[in-house]
Amino acid sequence: MDADNNRPPMEHELKCWPEYYDAVDCGDKTFEIRKWDRPYREGDTIILRRYSPYIEDYTGQQMRLKITYLLDLTYLPSDNRPHFAGYVAIGFKRIQEAANEPEKHI
Numbered sequence: 001m002d003a004d005n006n007r008p009p010m011e012h013e014l015k016c017w018p019e020y021y022d023a024v025d026c027g028d029k030t031f032e033i034r035k036w037d038r039p040y041r042e043g044d045t046i047i048l049r050r051y052s053p054y055i056e057d058y059t060g061q062q063m064r065l066k067i068t069y070l071l072d073l074t075y076l077p078s079d080n081r082p083h084f085a086g087y088v089a090i091g092f093k094r095i096q097e098a099a100n101e102p103e104k105h106i
Contacts, residue, residue: 036088065092
């Protein structure tokens with residue numbers, strides 16, 4: 001999606017529901033499937049913010065992730081039929097703990 005390959009790395013702030021956030025936090029999940037509605041690029045930073053649908057607000061927990069791989073899900077390698085147009089698989093590695101806001105209890 002991003003045609004500007006010369007731009008400096010940027011940050012993308014993303015909302016993440018607790019069960020998915022917790023899987024990233026413990027290291028079991030190293031990817032996100034997202035709508036490709038932002039100029040994601042390898043080397044960019046994601047600020048993943050834990051969001052609770054129960055309190056309809058952020059919990060204060062967040063982490064910083066470095067994008068290491070992008071896979072456009074429109075066409076899968078095995079064929080030439082559109083599958084998940086407009087979606088991307090984002091591979092990442094955790095880089096550091098971001099400053100946390102005070103936690104809100106669920």
